[in-house]
Structure formats: structure tokens, C-alpha cells
Amino acid sequence: MNSINKQKEIAVATVDEIAVDIPKEVIIEETSIAIFKTKDSTIFALENKCPHKGGPLSQGIVSGEHVFCPLHDWKISLHDGRAQGADEGCTASYGTRVENNTVYLLLK
Amino acid sequence: MNKERLVLIGNGMAGMYTIEEILKQEPDRFEITVFGKEPHPNYNRILLSSVLQGDSELKDIVLNDYDWYKEHNITLYTGDEVTRIDTNNKQVESAGGIVCAYDHLIVATGSNPFMPPIPGSDKEGVISFRDIKDTETMIEASKKYEKAAVIGGGLLGLEAARGLLNLNMETEVIHLQDQLMERQLDPNASKMLKRELENQGMRFHMEKQTEQIFGRKRAQGLHFKDGESLYADLVVIAVGIRPNIGLAENSGLKTNRAIIVNDFLETSAPDVYAVGECAEHNGIAYGLVAPLYEQGKILAERLVSKEPAGTGYQGSLTSTKLKVSGVDVFSAGEFGEADDLKSVLVHDDFDGVYKKVNIRDNKVVGAVLFGDTTDSPKLLNLINKKEDISEVGKGIILPSESNAPMESPVVDMANEETICGCNGVCKGEIVSAINEKGLTSVNEVKQHTNASRSCGGCKPLVSDLLNATLGDGAAVNEVEPLCGCTDLSHEQVIEEIKAKQLSHTREVMNVLGWKEPEGCSKCRPALNYYLSVSKPEEYEDDYASRFINERVHANIQNDGTYSVVPRMYGGVTNSDQLRKIADVAEKYEVPLLKLTGGQRIDLLGVNKEDLPAIWGDLDMPSGHAYGKSIRTVKTCVGEDFCRFGTQDSIGMGMTIERKYERLNTPHKVKMAVSACPRNCAESGIKDIGIVGLEGHWEMYVGGNGGVDLRGGELLGKMNSDDELLDAISAFLQYYRESAHYLERTSHWIERVGLDHVKAVVLEDEEERANLIERMEVSLEHKGEDPWKELTYNEKKKQELFEQRKVELV
Numbered sequence: 001m002n003s004i005n006k007q008k009e010i011a012v013a014t015v016d017e018i019a020v021d022i023p024k025e026v027i028i029e030e031t032s033i034a035i036f037k038t039k040d041s042t043i044f045a046l047e048n049k050c051p052h053k054g055g056p057l058s059q060g061i062v063s064g065e066h067v068f069c070p071l072h073d074w075k076i077s078l079h080d081g082r083a084q085g086a087d088e089g090c091t092a093s094y095g096t097r098v099e100n101n102t103v104y105l106l107l108k
Numbered sequence: 109m110n111k112e113r114l115v116l117i118g119n120g121m122a123g124m125y126t127i128e129e130i131l132k133q134e135p136d137r138f139e140i141t142v143f144g145k146e147p148h149p150n151y152n153r154i155l156l157s158s159v160l161q162g163d164s165e166l167k168d169i170v171l172n173d174y175d176w177y178k179e180h181n182i183t184l185y186t187g188d189e190v191t192r193i194d195t196n197n198k199q200v201e202s203a204g205g206i207v208c209a210y211d212h213l214i215v216a217t218g219s220n221p222f223m224p225p226i227p228g229s230d231k232e233g234v235i236s237f238r239d240i241k242d243t244e245t246m247i248e249a250s251k252k253y254e255k256a257a258v259i260g261g262g263l264l265g266l267e268a269a270r271g272l273l274n275l276n277m278e279t280e281v282i283h284l285q286d287q288l289m290e291r292q293l294d295p296n297a298s299k300m301l302k303r304e305l306e307n308q309g310m311r312f313h314m315e316k317q318t319e320q321i322f323g324r325k326r327a328q329g330l331h332f333k334d335g336e337s338l339y340a341d342l343v344v345i346a347v348g349i350r351p352n353i354g355l356a357e358n359s360g361l362k363t364n365r366a367i368i369v370n371d372f373l374e375t376s377a378p379d380v381y382a383v384g385e386c387a388e389h390n391g392i393a394y395g396l397v398a399p400l401y402e403q404g405k406i407l408a409e410r411l412v413s414k415e416p417a418g419t420g421y422q423g424s425l426t427s428t429k430l431k432v433s434g435v436d437v438f439s440a441g442e443f444g445e446a447d448d449l450k451s452v453l454v455h456d457d458f459d460g461v462y463k464k465v466n467i468r469d470n471k472v473v474g475a476v477l478f479g480d481t482t483d484s485p486k487l488l489n490l491i492n493k494k495e496d497i498s499e500v501g502k503g504i505i506l507p508s509e510s511n512a513p514m515e516s517p518v519v520d521m522a523n524e525e526t527i528c529g530c531n532g533v534c535k536g537e538i539v540s541a542i543n544e545k546g547l548t549s550v551n552e553v554k555q556h557t558n559a560s561r562s563c564g565g566c567k568p569l570v571s572d573l574l575n576a577t578l579g580d581g582a583a584v585n586e587v588e589p590l591c592g593c594t595d596l597s598h599e600q601v602i603e604e605i606k607a608k609q610l611s612h613t614r615e616v617m618n619v620l621g622w623k624e625p626e627g628c629s630k631c632r633p634a635l636n637y638y639l640s641v642s643k644p645e646e647y648e649d650d651y652a653s654r655f656i657n658e659r660v661h662a663n664i665q666n667d668g669t670y671s672v673v674p675r676m677y678g679g680v681t682n683s684d685q686l687r688k689i690a691d692v693a694e695k696y697e698v699p700l701l702k703l704t705g706g707q708r709i710d711l712l713g714v715n716k717e718d719l720p721a722i723w724g725d726l727d728m729p730s731g732h733a734y735g736k737s738i739r740t741v742k743t744c745v746g747e748d749f750c751r752f753g754t755q756d757s758i759g760m761g762m763t764i765e766r767k768y769e770r771l772n773t774p775h776k777v778k779m780a781v782s783a784c785p786r787n788c789a790e791s792g793i794k795d796i797g798i799v800g801l802e803g804h805w806e807m808y809v810g811g812n813g814g815v816d817l818r819g820g821e822l823l824g825k826m827n828s829d830d831e832l833l834d835a836i837s838a839f840l841q842y843y844r845e846s847a848h849y850l851e852r853t854s855h856w857i858e859r860v861g862l863d864h865v866k867a868v869v870l871e872d873e874e875e876r877a878n879l880i881e882r883m884e885v886s887l888e889h890k891g892e893d894p895w896k897e898l899t900y901n902e903k904k905k906q907e908l909f910e911q912r913k914v915e916l917v
């Protein structure tokens with residue numbers, strides 16, 4: 001998959017390797033990415049960096065489709081990386097795809 | 109059409125209440141300008157006492173913030189004093205040079221503290237207690253100085269003194285009379301009040317007249333007339349107030365003690381009104397908010413309707429409440445002695461309860477209550493209504509004394525009777541707000557009706573009324589919900605877990621109808637804890653619901669690295685441990701080694717991935733420095749080496765730490781054992797602090813050295829090591845079962861009371877035995893050392909610690 005027009009996909013883990021609500025940290029080149037698996041096995045991926053002060057979101061408490069940052073408890077949407085409530089900020093989110101139990105990350 | 113120009117001098121409680129009342133009826137009629145001498149928007153002066161006592165913060169007591177003035181198109185000049193009223197040309201002038209014309213003028217300049225002419229009262233460190241600045245000065249002074257003197261044993265003086273005690277100052281109260289609060293209390297109640305306040309740590313100097321405040325630039329103390337003196341770095345003068353009428357006098361308004369007003373708050377000059385403490389009606393200038401608000405309401409009506417409405421202001425009956433925690437005082441009407449008065453008396457020195465109701469011609473005319481003020485609303489109503497009580501008997505006067513089950517006084521109050529005196533809110537208003545707006549908590553009632561917004565004295569009544577209105581079984585949100593995902597309180601959730609035998613966090617959220625089906629970072633750890641305490645034998649930890657520190661058993665740091673604190677029982681180590689720590693530090697290039705405040709060593713800045721390997725190499729148990737669990741047991745040198753030691757503090761500390769380590773608790777639990785009262789292990793500020801004495805141990809509980817510094821209180825003396833361990837078990841287990849998650853022992857004890865804890869943990873033999881037994885069960889099931897477990901559990905290691913590196917192809 002190295003056509004320039006297509007998004008780059010990369011296999012990062014198997015679905016079974018990621019525990020529900022316990023994110024997996026994956027480092028691609030210099031970027032750390034947190035991969036989330038929710039109760040219904042949906043996979044999400046966010047840059048592992050809280051929009052507040054860079055806290056590692058992979059270490060947060062995951063509730064439904066949100067993660068609470070371990071440093072100061074900001075609530076971040078797994079869908080788009082946006083901070084919820086009164087807090088403002090957004091962290092990069094990545095598309096994911098699952099095929100044959102393998103989780104692929106869509107890089108932009 | 110030009111709007112009528114309304115000018116208010118004095119941006120305080122009475123004046124702004126009047127404006128609020130006007131805006132309620134005619135939001136757009138007037139062009140309003142407000143002058144305030146203080147550099148603040150209108151705030152709740154009453155609550156300065158609670159700011160000083162540490163129960164509120166300055167930012168919480170603002171009544172109308174700057175935005176509010178903007179939203180209502182009010183021009184506000186703060187920090188600017190009106191210096192002249194020109195009643196001929198109908199305009200006012202301010203010190204800042206502003207000239208402002210009016211069609212209607214309200215003077216609401218309040219009072220000034222009365223400063224008696226004591227030589228030296230101009231020195232630094234001598235202040236009154238009236239405004240934000242005074243309050244800030246006291247708080248600042250308490251950081252630098254230790255000794256405070258309050259001149260004046262009245263309401264204000266005592267509230268100031270209580271605040272200074274809370275700020276950790278030694279506080280002496282000087283009073284001219286032989287009786288505290290003599291203007292509100294009779295000698296008996298006064299005596300009981302003094303005793304109670306002495307117990308709280310206040311020291312009194314009665315019948316003392318201050319002759320001079322001495323000191324160089326700053327006050328250093330007081331000389332009394334009788335030749336005695338006293339050292340003090342801060343002197344608060346609270347001997348009374350004087351209506352602030354200088355401006356009115358100079359502008360030609362008719363004054364006596366204050367500005368003279370008629371029943372419609374009109375002064376001697378046309379279109380000039382006065383309201384609040386600066387106004388004198390029928391010879392009385394009031395100094396409490398309730399009557400001032402009554403005046404404000406009438407003045408608003410007068411200004412809005414142009415025609416004098418109704419009968420106008422007819423004076424007020426005032427009642428007193430002292431805002432000092434742990435002291436319940438109430439007084440109203442004629443409370444003293446007189447030949448034509450008969451009184452009903454209850455005087456119980458043992459329980460510290462005193463009640464006196466004065467009756468003239470079969471009518472209640474005054475009352476004093478001390479220690480139990482539940483009857484105060486009833487009495488205030490009786491005094492107001494002037495009802496003949498000859499038929500109904502004593503039960504109705506003091507319902508708390510009759511054996512019949514107490515019914516709340518709100519039940520038979522009429523709809524137009526006042527519940528919140530401060531804000532003039534009557535029963536009917538509250539009931540209709542509850543019904544129409546579907547209110548379910550005191551807080552909501554406060555937001556929608558203003559009831560209990562000021563001194564808070566009527567909160568119990570509002571709460572009763574809420575219950576009565578919603579009916580039995582209605583869900584009254586009295587207590588704080590556990591978090592935003594539910595309306596249930598901590599207690600209710602704990603109950604439900606027990607009653608419904610719930611066994612998993614998801615099950616709890618599901619069965620109890622969580623609004624957020626998957627919970628949040630507040631409730632999930634709490635539920636996980638409650639479940640573990642309810643079923644220690646079988647509960648399996650839900651580590652996805654744990655805060656990261658407790659999930660990976662290390663403290664997360666600001667850059668995402670972790671710290672490692674191995675356990676060193678009782679703060680004792682040896683060369684073997686030190687060598688291992690040194691080796692690990694070198695091998696893993698640990699950036700910082702540090703001695704902690706808990707008598708052990710911290711390895712800081714460790715990569716997440718390295719944690720299991722480091723634990724393996726260290727081969728020491730986890731110190732749980734990250735956990736809501738037993739932290740450290742600090743010890744002092746003790747009898748083996750120290751010349752003062754009376755007990756083996758190190759041995760006892762190690763025994764305790766070994767016994768309770770790894771036990772999960774609502775919040776962290778810190779302990780210490782010292783071997784004599786010199787207390788080198790700082791047992792006085794620990795959740796459980798032990799002090800050894802010849803032949804026994806003292807056990808202190810509820811100490812805290814953190815955010816809310818609190819000294820531990822003596823739970824009891826234990827005559828043997830076993831008795832001590834039993835007491836610790838019973839205490840800890842009761843804390844584990846009844847505290848809210850994330851409630852330190854200090855806050856928990858403040859909430860439930862030391863006496864209650866003593867009764868359960870020490871006095872009730874049966875309960876004590878049960879607690880100890882349940883503790884033993886919990887200790888048996890507390891599991892092995894988490895570091896050991898994680899080091900060798902490949903699955904968890906992969907799940908929790910792996911940082912996977914993926915190559916881009």
C-alpha cells in the first residue's frame with residue numbers, strides 16, 4: 001500500500017492483544033499513539049499526548065468512548081481527540097481498521 | 109423618552125438588595141448608577157466571618173459580580189466615594205471627580221466600625237472587622253504572627269476570635285463587661301457560651317478596659333487600666349458600629365443617631381431615600397440584614413409605584429445567631445428579666461443546654477436558646493404573631509422538650525411566614541418554587557429563591573420544607589451525589605451494593621441506572637473500592653477502573669515517567685537494601701534518588717517499560733507510595749538508643765506496617781510511632797499516630813499534615829501491644845467501611861465526630877469485636893505483593909507496560 005494518493009495503513013497489533021479499557025501504546029517513528037479498545041471491541045487511536053500538558057492518554061481511565069487523562073483528569077473524546085466540557089483543545093486522532101483480527105492504523 | 113435617573117450611594121447589602129428588588133419589577137425603567145467606596149462589587153458581608161473561619165473563600169461571597177452590573181446596564185463606580193450631595197441641584201459629586209445628576213437618590217452608606225479613642229490604636233496591626241480588607245489583613249497577619257487580641261466580646265468579636273483561632277493564632281478576647289454578648293444573652297446563657305468557647309481554645313479577659321496599645325511602629329500588646337498587660341501582634345477592635353452619616357450630615361439631611369427616615373424610607377430632602385444601617389426608623393437603626401432587606405423591599409415598592417404602597421415599613425423584630433461552629437445560640441425579643449415577665453426555663457448544665465422563654469400576658473415576647481436551637485423558628489413565629497398561648501400549653505413553646513416525636517416547625521407555618529429572615533423569603537414562595545420548578549435540593553432552592561443564601565441559619569428549615577413538600581419517599585438530593593453520573597450519594601451506593609449483592613463495577617452502574625453507562629474517572633475507582641470492601645473474600649480487582657498509579661503500582665510523573673518507592677518497614681534499612689537500590693539506580697540510569705518525607709528512598713524518573721525489571725532486581729516489597737492504602741509507618745529511635753525513649757517504637761512501627769501493608773483504604777493512611785511525647789516521628793499529624801509513654805501507648809487519630817493541616821485527636825490509651833493492635837484494627841476497619849472514597853481520616857472524623865468513632869471502636873464491645881474480625885478477614889485476603897505479582901505475570905506485563913515500536917515500511 002504505497003500509492004501516494006492512498007492513505008498509508010500499518011498493522012500495529014492484534015485485537016486480542018489490546019485489553020478492553022486498557023490502551024496500548026504504540027510508537028511509530030517519533031510519535032507515540034494510544035490504541036483503545038472499548039467494551040464492544042471498537043478500536044480507536046489518538047496521539048498519546050493530552051492537549052492540556054501532554055499527559056500520556058494511554059495511561060488514563062477509559063469510560064465508554066472517552067478517556068480521562070492521568071495527569072489532570074481532562075476528558076477526551078476517543079472519536080476526535082477533542083477535550084470535553086469546559087476544557088478546550090484537541091489531540092490528533094487516527095482512523096483504524098480491523099481485518100482478520102489485525103488492527104491497522106490509517107496514517108495521513 | 110429619557111429614563112428616570114436613579115443613583116445609589118453605597119454598593120453594599122441593603123442598597124443593592126433594593127436595586128435587585130426594583131429590577132425584579134421594572135427591569136428597564138431606571139437608568140441606574142451606583143457608587144461604592146470599596147474596590148469590589150457587592151458581596152455578602154455576613155460571610156466574612158466564614159471566610160475568616162476558612163469555610164468560604166472571598167470569591168465565593170460575591171453577590172453581584174461585575175458581569176451582573178453590565179447585564180443590567182448599571183453604571184458602577186467602585187473605589188470611588190461620594191463626597192457631596194447637592195439636594196438643590198439634585199446631583200452628587202465623587203472624590204474621583206464624577207458629577208452625577210439624579211431624579212431619585214438612595215443613600216445606603218452602611219456603618220463604620222466604632223473605634224474607641226485608645227492611644228496607640230493607629231498603630232500597624234490594629235484593625236476592625238468590617239470589610240474584605242480587614243479580613244485579608246487578618247489572614248495575612250496570621251501567616252507571620254502568633255498572638256492576637258480581640259477587643260470586644262460581642263457577636264462580631266467572637267466570630268473574629270473564632271476565625272483567628274482557625275488561622276492558628278493564640279487568641280485572647282478582652283471584654284469590658286462581666287458577660288459575653290450581654291446585649292443578646294442573659295447571664296446563664298452567657299456563662300455557658302464562655303465555657304464552650306474556652307473549650308475551643310479562646311482565652312477571655314473579662315471586665316478589662318484597654319488603656320493603651322503599645323509597640324513601636326506595630327502593635328505589640330495592650331495595657332489595661334488595672335495595670336495588667338498582654339502581648340499581641342494583631343489587635344482586632346470589635347466594640348460596635350456607628351451609622352456612617354458624615355456625608356448625609358454635611359449635605360443637610362436630617363439625622364439623629366442615623367439618617368432619619370419615615371415609613372417609606374424618605375429622608376428630609378425630596379427624592380432622597382436612605383436604607384440600611386445608615387437609616388433610623390422610629391428611633392432605631394438596625395444592624396442586621398433581615399430588617400434592612402425588609403426596608404429594601406418597601407423602598408423598591410415606593411420607587412416603582414410612585415404612590416406610597418400599603419402601610420410602609422413598621423419596624424422589625426430581630427433575632428440573633430452566632431456563626432461559630434459547634435456553638436448554637438439564639439436570642440430574640442425581650443430575653444432579660446423584668447417583674448411582669450414569667451419565664452419557662454430549661455437549664456441543663458450537664459449537657460450544655462439552656463432554654464428560656466419569656467412570657468407576658470400569655471404571649472411569648474422573647475427567648476434565649478443555647479446548645480439546642482431547634483425551637484428557634486417556632487419561637488420567632490410565636491413572638492411575631494403575639495398569639496395567646498394560655499390554651500395550648502408548654503409543648504407548643506418548646507416542642508423539643510415534649511416527648512412527642514418532633515414535627516418540623518415548618519409544617520404548621522402559614523404560607524406568608526418568613527423562612528429566610530436574611531433574604532425575606534416566605535414559606536409560600538419556597539413551596540411554589542419547589543412545585544413549579546421541580547426543585548429537589550436545598551442548593552436548588554437557594555439558587556431559585558435566595559432562601560439560605562446569606563447566613564445559612566435557615567438551611568434546616570428549608571430542608572424540612574423540601575421534605576414536607578415533596579412528600580415521603582421523594583428523592584431529596586440532600587447529599588452530594590457520588591459524581592455526575594448518578595444522583596445517588598456515596599452512602600446510598602454503598603447500601604445498594606450490600607442490599608443487591610452487586611459484585612462488579614459495570615453491574616453497579618447498570619443496576620443503579622448510571623446516567624453515563626460507563627461511568628467516569630470519579631465513580632469507577634470509588635465503586636471498585638466499595639465492592640472490594642464489601643466482599644474481601646471474593647472480589648476481583650477491576651484494574652481498568654483504577655487510577656494509573658494503582659494500575660501500574662508506581663507514581664506517574666509530569667513527563668509520563670514513574671517513580672519507585674520500595675518499602676522499608678518502620679523507616680529501617682540495611683546495607684543489603686541500600687546496595688540493591690544503588691545497583692538498580694546505576695543499571696537503569698535512574699535520574700534521581702531521593703529520601704522521601706516518609707522515611708524511605710524514592711527512585712524517580714523511571715521509564716514505564718523498565719518498571720517490572722527494576723522491581724525484580726530490587727526484590728523488595730512495594731511501598732505503596734502511590735496507593736489509596738497503608739503508606740508508611742514512621743518511627744523514632746525509641747527505647748533501644750534514645751535517652752528519653754519509653755517504648756520500642758521501631759519494633760511496634762514495623763509490626764504495624766507488616767500487619768496492615770497492602771490493605772486498601774478509602775484514601776491513603778499514614779501512621780507513626782514515637783516513643784515519648786517529644787514525638788520525633790510526628791505522630792500528631794498522622795491518620796493514626798502512636799505515642800509511647802511509661803506503661804502504655806496513646807493512640808491519636810485523624811491527623812493530617814497535608815492540605816488541611818489538622819492535629820490528631822486522642823482516641824484512647826492502650827495498655828498493651830495487643831490492645832493497641834486491636835484498637836488500630838477496629839478503627840481502620842470502621843474507617844474502611846464508613847468513609848467516602850477519597851475521604852482522609854481527618855475529613856471523615858470531622859464529619860462523623862470523634863465521640864461517635866470512640867463509641868463504635870472502643871466502647872461498643874460487640875461492634876468492636878466484629879470490626880476486628882472483619883479486619884482479619886480482609887487482611888487474609890489482601891493478596892500478595894503487587895510488584896512480585898506483576899514482575900512474573902507475562903500477560904499483565906504485556907498489557908500494562910509494553911511500549912510497542914512499529915517500523916514504517
Ligand code: SRM
Pocket residue numbers: 663664665666671673702703704705706707708710731732733734739740776778793794811812813814815816852
Ligand atoms: C515522595 C513524597 C515527597 C518526598 O520526596 O518526600 C511525596 C510525593 C507525592 N505526594 Fe505527598 N509525598 C510524600 C510525603 C507526603 C507527606 C509527608 C508525610 O507523609 O509524612 C505529606 C503530608 C502528610 C499527610 O499526608 O498527612 C504529603 C501530602 C500529600 C498530599 C496531600 C494529602 C492531603 O490529604 O491533604 C497529596 C495529594 C493527595 O494525596 O491527594 C500528596 C501526593 C503526592 C504525589 C503522590 C502526587 C500524586 O498524586 O501524583 C507525589 C508523587 C511525586 C512523584 O512525582 O512521584 N502528598 N506527602 C513523599 C513520599 C512519602 C513516602 O515515603 O511514601
Ligand SMILES: Cc1cc2nc3c(=O)[nH]c(=O)nc-3n(C[C@H](O)[C@H](O)[C@H](O)COP(=O)(O)OP(=O)(O)OC[C@H]3O[C@@H](n4cnc5c(N)ncnc54)[C@H](O)[C@@H]3O)c2cc1C
Pocket residue numbers: 117118119120121122123143144145146153154155156157188189190191216217218219237238239264267352355383384385386394395396397398400429431530563
Ligand atoms: C463580620 C460581619 C458579620 C456579620 N454577620 C451578620 C449576621 O450573621 N447576620 C446579620 O443579619 N448581619 C450580620 N452582619 C451585619 C451586616 O453585614 C450589615 O448589617 C449589612 O451589611 C449592612 O448593610 P448596608 O448596606 O447597610 O451596609 P454595607 O453592607 O456596609 O454597605 C455600605 C457600603 O457603602 C459604602 N460607602 C459608604 N460611604 C460611601 C460613600 N460616601 N460613597 C460610596 N460608597 C460608600 C461602604 O464602603 C459599603 O461598601 C455582619 C457584619 C459583619 C461585618
Ligand code: SF4
Pocket residue numbers: 744745746747750751752753754757782783784785786787788789
Ligand atoms: S520521640 Fe522521644 S524517644 Fe523517640 S527519638 Fe524523639 S525524643 Fe527520643
Ligand code: FES
Pocket residue numbers: 050051052053054055069070071072073074
Ligand atoms: S496533561 Fe492531560 S489533563 Fe493535564
